[in-house]
Amino acid sequence: MSDWLRRVLESKRQARRRLASLPFSEKIKLLEKLRDRSLAIAANPLRRKQVTSDKPLFP
């Protein structure tokens, strides 16, 4: 793994830790923003139908 990639991964880990340590109320506000974005993306007619499965992987 290159130094560059190592730095990128470490930076992502730090960002995750920072977000996880926020108060629950703050995280809920972020979650609401993420939800609004997801709904906007889902409403775009150019978006292809998503293929998902609700079946357990290990039945």
Add this chain to the structure above:
Amino acid sequence: MKAPLEIINQMEADGVIGRYAIGGAVGATFYLEPSATLDVYVFVSLPKTGGCSLVTLTPLYEYLTARGCKSEKEHIVVEGWPVQFIPPSNALDEEAMEQAVETEVEGIRTRVMTAEHLVAIALKTGRAKDFSRILQFVESGVLDADKLEQILTRHSLLEKWEKFGNTFLGG
């Protein structure tokens, strides 16, 4: 999320539902970084009616529709949030609700399942997105390993956990 929680708390105070606890992705957000979700899973105990051992969501739906909420497939939309009310279907769900932790969202009290119970329920449910969430929990370091093992043992999930570990955690 504040408004739906106020209504759910009022339902509890009015006796329409018993104890409740938030699970799923919103529950996981209590412990992890926020991740996109479209709905809220609320596990609810329901009062038994008329001496019958069957539980029904009808009073809950009647209460909410009388307050302008609309049902959409398996959800009921409470103040803009699709909420899925889930009565406990096994001992693990019951235990997760009983041991849920008290917290607050913008000054509104609520309850969230423990990280270990969220992991056990995700393992039991076993969809791809559940496994992804379990990995987030493992990587975050928030899990109490002893507590998780006790829960997995109590609810016969150790074999599944081993399979999960072999597949996703390199044994």
